[in-house]
Amino acid sequence: MLPIKFVTDSAADIPRALREELGIQVLPFPIAMGNKELQDGYDFTPEEFYPMLLSAAQIPTHAQLNPFVFSQCFQEAFQEGCRCLIYTAINSKGSATYQNAVQAREEFYEDYPEAKETFHIHILDSHTYTMGYGWAVVQGARMARDGANEEEILTYLRDWIDHARVIFAPLDLRFAKKSGRVSAAAAFMGDALGLKPIMTFENGDSKVLSKVRGEKNVVPALLELCRKTRKPGTPYLVIEGNNREQAARLEEEAAKSLGAPADMTYSIGGVIAINAGPNLIGLVYREE
Secondary structure, eight states, X not given: OBOOEEXXXXXXXXXXXXXXXXXXXXXXXXXXXXXXXXXXXXXXXXXXXXXXHHHOSSOOEEOOOOHHHHHHHXXXXXXXXXXXXXXXXXXXXXXXXXXXXXXXHHHHHHHOGGGGTTOEEEEEEOSSOTHHHHHHHHHHHHHHHTTOOHHHHHHHHHHHHHHEEEEEEESSHHHHHXXXXXXXXXXXXXXXXXXXXXXXXXXXXXXXXXXXXXXXXXXXXXXXXXXXXXXXXXXXXXXXXXXXXXXXXXXXXXXXXXSSOOSEEEEOOHHHHHHHOSSEEEXXXXXX
C-alpha cells in the first residue's frame, strides 16, 4: 500500500517548491479574471499575480471547489493504492468547499463500499486561511516522510488547527472592503484617518482586533500581539504580499522580539490576495 496522501487547496498558500518536494496535492481554485479562467497556484506565481490584480478593471472572483473535483481526487488516490487520504480544507464559513468534499466522500463510499476498510478519507475543516492550515499540511507530510502513522499525524493536524493563529494587516483596504472583511464605513474611515486594522480569524469569522494609525505602527502592533499569545518555542511564519519593505521590517523585528528567525516567509496566493489585497503583512503561529 502507498503511504498517506496529503491534499489541500490553493488558499493554503503552500509554496510550489515545498509542495513538490513533499508530494502534497494542491487543488487549485479557479479565478475568473476578465474573460479568462486561471488556476490559482499553477497558472501564475504570486509575484506575477499581484500586478495583474492591481491593473484589473474589476476585482477578480474565485469559485469554490465542487464535489466533482474531489470525486476525481479520491478515485485517483484509491486506484493508486493509497491507504489514507487527508484533505485539509479552507475555512468552511468562507467557502462551501469543505462541505463539497464531505459530499464527495459520501458518494465515493457509496460507489466503492469495499474501500471503507482499506482506504480512509479524512476531511478537516481548518477554520482559517493561508498557511494557518498550509503549515499543518507541510508538517504532516514531513511527519509521514519520517515514519509517523495515520493517527499520530491526525492528532498533530487537529491540535495545530485548534491552536493556529493568523494575524495580519491589509494595508490597502479596498480589497478587504469588497470581500466584506472590513465594512465600507471602516474602510472609508481608515483611508481618511490613515488607520490600519490588525485582523485575525476566530471560529472561522474575520475579526478586527485593533486599529493603528499609519503603516509605521503596524509591525509593532503585530509583534505585541504575537508575543502575548504565541506558545514560546513554536514555529512562526511571516506573511508577505507585494510590500517587501514592510515584510522585511517584520522579519527583522520579529527575529529580535521573538528570539528566533521565522521558520518561513511566504507570499500569499491569488485567493487570499483577491480577498485581502496584495499589500498585506502578517504572522502565522501557534497559540498557547
